[in-house]
Amino acid sequence: SGNPIRTLTGSLTKVLHYKHESGWGIFELEDRTTHESIKAIGTTPQLRPGQVVKLHGQWQQHPVYGSQFSFTAIEPDIPTDAKEIHSLLSSGLIKNIGPKRARLLQEAFGDQLLALLNAATDEVVSPGVTKKDEVIKLLTGTKGIGQAFATNLVETWQGQLDQWPILAALRNAGFGHTLAYRIYQYYGQRTLELLRSNPYQFARDIDGIGFDKADRAFQQSPQFNPLHPMRMEQGVLWTLEQAEQTGHTCLPMSALIKESIKRLGVKVEPIQAALTRLFDSHLIVAEKPEGLPHALVYRKVLYFREKECARMLNRMIDEPAEALDIDVQTI
Secondary structure: OOOOOEEEEEEEEEEEEEOOOOOEEEEEEEEOOOOOEEEEEEEOOOOOOOOEEEEEEEEEEEOOOEEEEEEEEEEEOOOOOHHHHHHHHOOOOOOOOOHHHHHHHHHHHOOHHHHHHHHOOOOEEEOOEEHHHHHHHHHOOOOOOOHHHHHHHHHHHHHHHHHHHHHHHHHHOOOOHHHHHHHHHHHHHHHHHHHHHOOHHHHHHOOOOOHHHHHHHHOOOOOOOOOOHHHHHHHHHHHHHHHHHOOOOEEEHHHHHHHHHHHHOOOHHHHHHHHHHHHHOOOEEEEOOOOOOOOEEEEHHHHHHHHHHHHHHHHHHHOOOOOOOOOHHHO
């Protein structure tokens, strides 16, 4: 559009529209600097009134709805004082907390409440005790704050904070904001582990993520190597799966090797080594029909499905069928 990228910080005042399946929404915010009401559109985890966020995007002029801020990245603007924390806690972000309990916490801990909530991690400080346990114990020392409520408070707070760095890591790995949100929705706290160890799993579980997107993400990983065994194996499997999309349950060995070399940009030797590992782990099966120069390679699941179809057809052919006595003149 030619509009410059801007950063806008504001407090959410109203959720005008939100699609849970995609995370796309229309929001009304109060600009922290000008205190003007702003309409913002984009994809984000669930937001609630009272949350303060930092948006990165562009101003757009909609022919019907007028001026609106279209954001492509979002991050929380963490409260810094007791007033802001009270507003956030009173917003409904955390179940069973309202103005009264928010005020109790504010009066008991003041500006230190933020540091407490941020410190409530799973880090072990002594045998069987985590930092989260310590914070919960401290919170329950406040009159009107019970064990169940304190536990829910710190777990929800940490859950809200955890998703932002995960989404940022996915964005840095090359996934668009919408795809990043869908990945996070699917895997939750396992997302970063998979992003580091096997982003190719994303392509298997989530529509819209193919091998190429997952491969680009893996290239951002410290363990990336163009000849990494996992990359070779996943590339071969993806080549077979792409053939399946066009109606081929298998590929001749020569065609599979040729297409895998093209897809992965490597020489033949690492592809052959990957094929050996895939055969050994029983993920693929090869069969050489009489009269063909090359073996046909299948993913194991399709090989046995095709075998079962052939068995059923042979059984139908072998079973005698009763002749139908039909008077065509009466039809």
